Amino acid sequence: MAEKVTIATVARHARVSRQTVSNVINAPHIVRPETRQRVQDAIVTLGYRANQAARQMRTGRSRLIAVRIEPTRDGINGSVLDRFLHGLTETAEASGYRVMLYTAADDEREITAYGDLLSTYDLDGFVITGTDHGDPRTAWLAEREIPFVTFGRPWDHPQAHSWVDVDGAAGTAEATGHLIAAGHRHVGFLGWPAGSGVGDDRRAGWRRALLGAGVDPDGLDTGTEDGIAEGARTTRELLGRATPPTALVCASDSLALGALQTLRGAGTTLPVIGFDDTPVAAAIGLSSVSQPLGDAAARCVDLLTDLLDGPHRDPRQVLLRPALVLRHLA
Amino acid sequence: MAEKVTIATVARHARVSRQTVSNVINAPHIVRPETRQRVQDAIVTLGYRANQAARQMRTGRSRLIAVRIEPTRDGINGSVLDRFLHGLTETAEASGYRVMLYTAADDEREITAYGDLLSTYDLDGFVITGTDHGDPRTAWLAEREIPFVTFGRPWDHPQAHSWVDVDGAAGTAEATGHLIAAGHRHVGFLGWPAGSGVGDDRRAGWRRALLGAGVDPDGLDTGTEDGIAEGARTTRELLGRATPPTALVCASDSLALGALQTLRGAGTTLPVIGFDDTPVAAAIGLSSVSQPLGDAAARCVDLLTDLLDGPHRDPRQVLLRPALVLRHLA
Numbered sequence: 001m002a003e004k005v006t007i008a009t010v011a012r013h014a015r016v017s018r019q020t021v022s023n024v025i026n027a028p029h030i031v032r033p034e035t036r037q038r039v040q041d042a043i044v045t046l047g048y049r050a051n052q053a054a055r056q057m058r059t060g061r062s063r064l065i066a067v068r069i070e071p072t073r074d075g076i077n078g079s080v081l082d083r084f085l086h087g088l089t090e091t092a093e094a095s096g097y098r099v100m101l102y103t104a105a106d107d108e109r110e111i112t113a114y115g116d117l118l119s120t121y122d123l124d125g126f127v128i129t130g131t132d133h134g135d136p137r138t139a140w141l142a143e144r145e146i147p148f149v150t151f152g153r154p155w156d157h158p159q160a161h162s163w164v165d166v167d168g169a170a171g172t173a174e175a176t177g178h179l180i181a182a183g184h185r186h187v188g189f190l191g192w193p194a195g196s197g198v199g200d201d202r203r204a205g206w207r208r209a210l211l212g213a214g215v216d217p218d219g220l221d222t223g224t225e226d227g228i229a230e231g232a233r234t235t236r237e238l239l240g241r242a243t244p245p246t247a248l249v250c251a252s253d254s255l256a257l258g259a260l261q262t263l264r265g266a267g268t269t270l271p272v273i274g275f276d277d278t279p280v281a282a283a284i285g286l287s288s289v290s291q292p293l294g295d296a297a298a299r300c301v302d303l304l305t306d307l308l309d310g311p312h313r314d315p316r317q318v319l320l321r322p323a324l325v326l327r328h329l330a
Numbered sequence: 331m332a333e334k335v336t337i338a339t340v341a342r343h344a345r346v347s348r349q350t351v352s353n354v355i356n357a358p359h360i361v362r363p364e365t366r367q368r369v370q371d372a373i374v375t376l377g378y379r380a381n382q383a384a385r386q387m388r389t390g391r392s393r394l395i396a397v398r399i400e401p402t403r404d405g406i407n408g409s410v411l412d413r414f415l416h417g418l419t420e421t422a423e424a425s426g427y428r429v430m431l432y433t434a435a436d437d438e439r440e441i442t443a444y445g446d447l448l449s450t451y452d453l454d455g456f457v458i459t460g461t462d463h464g465d466p467r468t469a470w471l472a473e474r475e476i477p478f479v480t481f482g483r484p485w486d487h488p489q490a491h492s493w494v495d496v497d498g499a500a501g502t503a504e505a506t507g508h509l510i511a512a513g514h515r516h517v518g519f520l521g522w523p524a525g526s527g528v529g530d531d532r533r534a535g536w537r538r539a540l541l542g543a544g545v546d547p548d549g550l551d552t553g554t555e556d557g558i559a560e561g562a563r564t565t566r567e568l569l570g571r572a573t574p575p576t577a578l579v580c581a582s583d584s585l586a587l588g589a590l591q592t593l594r595g596a597g598t599t600l601p602v603i604g605f606d607d608t609p610v611a612a613a614i615g616l617s618s619v620s621q622p623l624g625d626a627a628a629r630c631v632d633l634l635t636d637l638l639d640g641p642h643r644d645p646r647q648v649l650l651r652p653a654l655v656l657r658h659l660a
Contacts, residue, residue: 028450043449082412
């Protein structure tokens with residue numbers, strides 16, 4: 001059997017001290033790139049193993065965080081979480097963490113996935129996306145004192161844990177305000193059915209802006225499932241009302257695309273503003289509310305590493321402001 | 331100090347045998363869901379640690395595979411790799427593997443990332459995306475005998491290693507054939523500059539179909555960087571040629587969107603077919619060639635686990651056929 005490969009073997013091979021090898025393994029970002037590359041090459045060439053285990057024993061950290069990758073739906077709003085995921089991976093790397101993915105079709109199966117992940121990879125923590133009222137996932141993690149941060153607010157208990165979110169209401173209020181400033185009063189809203197945290201928040205911003213301008217929002221509100229077909233159908237319904245809207249603010253780009261389809265079919269144009277600034281919006285010239293996803297991802301990593309460094313610190317909350325991106329369709 | 335938590339402690343707490351605990355850790359898919367949940371709960375509750383290290387020692391596997399997450403470009407074609415990533419995560423889970431992400435701005439930095447990942451997480455293997463001529467990444471991995479499979483062909487040496495790819499030429503040939511069957515002869519091609527494996531492949535299918543119909547493709551070919559603006563500019567140039575095209579096949583949906591912009595601006599319509607069947611194509615009714623990304627991801631996992639189970643097996647190659655999705659714009 002070949003000689004056992006130790007840190008000393010690696011150090012000798014790479015012509016560095018054992019401390020440098022240890023640094024490359026435990027805190028690679030503090031080692032000069034050329035040296036790091038040389039040491040890593042030695043580690044790979046010599047087949048030095050069990051570093052992860054050794055490091056975990058020394059640091060008590062796996063330096064792994066997990067996040068769910070969303071199933072592909074219509075693909076339009078899916079791009080939001082993909083951009084978040086990219087930002088998360090990039091920022092985590094800069095702090096010496098790696099991102100592990102998992103899938104889950106619903107909350108219950110997501111909790112099963114937590115068990116799988118924690119029992120086999122000894123993860124440091126989770127970034128949980130898409131919170132809703134009475135979220136069983138955060139309850140499960142909190143009960144077991146597993147570090148996590150959510151991208152999305154705990155709608156029932158705003159101070160319950162660390163989270164990062166985007167102020168959706170500020171986004172729809174700004175979109176509505178823009179249309180009011182352009183002379184519109186009857187600004188309709190294509191939203192989701194009442195009851196979801198995110199959906200209610202986006203509706204609240206639109207309502208606030210209309211009420212601020214002295215317009216009664218009640219006859220201009222709608223609630224439907226997300227989707228292009230649903231947006232098209234709801235727009236037809238809105239246009240048939242006693243006081244039809246002269247402009248539209250939407251809770252998603254999918255709904256906005258549906259609205260544009262109906263308007264085109266009816267031979268009319270109204271200004272329409274979407275939400276999420278997806279690639280589809282950019283491609284067709286649809287104005288939309290843009291979430292600062294890279295920033296949100298970076299703050300999630302900040303808050304999570306904060307919890308890992310000091311588990312008994314108070315939870316922290318970060319609410320980011322979205323930006324209205326104006327294009328030729330509104 | 332508290333009693334050390336061992337497999338026996340977990341077994342006692344979950345009222346199962348030690349073998350069952352071991353199975354939950356090493357092969358969770360063979361354990362009944364209720365039992366698995368109970369054992370995992372015990373592991374998490376008792377804080378049983380170092381499983382990963384223990385398992386690695388027993389099985390020689392970390393059960394982790396790594397894949398790069400692409401930087402966000404215009405976001406239109408980005409959705410292709412996002413859908414691939416989702417499929418990969420889902421299939422890997424079913425085989426007992428997890429997917430770890432990394433980012434890299436170019437090939438050189440990607441190789442640096444391999445070093446980081448291998449020296450700190452002891453990964454089982456890599457899924458490499460976006461191969462090109464003389465790819466330094468696969469050479470680096472092959473030299474070190476690190477298991478990998480590529481999504482994309484090694485264009486210079488088709489049998490060099492295991493890979494999965496989609497037959498792009500078959501896709502553009504089918505798209506061109508569809509337009510020829512509809513009565514077109516001068517089918518133009520919006521492609522990328524010659525020299526890239528993927529781009530040349532997509533061009534080859536279009537050429538083959540035109541030549542098969544007795545049409546000389548030379549005056550109908552273009553090469554430009556990917557992007558909406560580039561597609562718009564190239565279409566203007568094509569329309570000004572001696573024999574302008576009466577229909578267009580494109581190497582990407584971004585180029586196709588640019589073509590549609592120019593055509594709309596010029597007040598004309600021609601059938602246009604894109605490539606990749608992105609959400610944008612679906613949203614605006616653009617016909618496009620669709621890659622079977624879920625299937626491609628699943629085959630990548632198959633081939634990689636095959637290599638892990640029998641490292642000295644011959645490399646295997648899988649070429650999948652794309653599908654032409656027809657919509658109202660062509």
